Ligand SMILES: Nc1ncnc2c1ncn2[C@@H]1O[C@H](COP(=O)(O)OP(=O)(O)OP(=O)(O)O)[C@@H](O)[C@H]1O
């Protein structure tokens with residue numbers, strides 16, 4: 255099985271007003287193709303920071319992140335941008351769809367950035383909307399969609415360039431429990447039926463229990479890991 259993502263002793267240190275905070279304090283992690291990993295831990299324990307390091311949104315102050323076997327440590331900004339665009343999909347708690355674009359156009363946007371032609375982009379976005387059960391909302395703008403529908407568009411968008419891994423930071427955090435369960439079903443289906451590799455940060459123990467691997471972090475360190 256291929257290794258999709260690897261963190262080697264990664265650290266993220268912030269110094270503010272003479273005070274040093276280790277948001278992430280030396281984490282090793284190996285993510286294999288098809289993994290479904292949940293990350294849990296108290297507020298401020300470093301979950302978002304860890305996810306942003308794994309997804310190359312942020313750079314570690316020490317340690318290495320390897321994406322699809324490639325060490326990102328010495329990469330310049332444009333190479334990192336390319337890795338992010340092609341290898342990693344993000345789903346956020348605040349979904350951040352572009353309000354003036356339709357659902358379909360929001361899903362097409364990452365493909366446009368990657369230089370995919372209009373016809374192929376259109377076809378792929380249509381397939382993804384179908385996968386997420388959103389075909390009938392393709393021409394709606396985000397403001398005309400419910401929060402759960404917007405998040406399904408967010409997931410479709412994250413899948414646009416067929417990334418090796420999807421990183422999701424509390425993707426159900428703003429949703430009621432019924433809608434959250436529906437979004438979790440989308441993730442579970444993507445993992446089970448398509449082998450999509452997923453890493454999901456959550457505060458919800460039920461969501462955590464859906465994952466095959468659960469990691470708990472505390473004070474920026476890996477506290478323990480369970481497999482189910
Ligand atoms: N840009 C920053 N500058 C300084 N400190 C930061 C910065 N970002 C995060 N931190 C600190 O790093 C620690 C970890 O933050 P992080 O956002 O990763 O926590 P979290 O586990 O995601 O919390 P939550 O569950 O509340 O989202 C916190 O103590 C936070 O104050």
Ligand SMILES: [Mg+2]
Nearest residue numbers: 301302303423
């Ligand atoms: Mg967070």
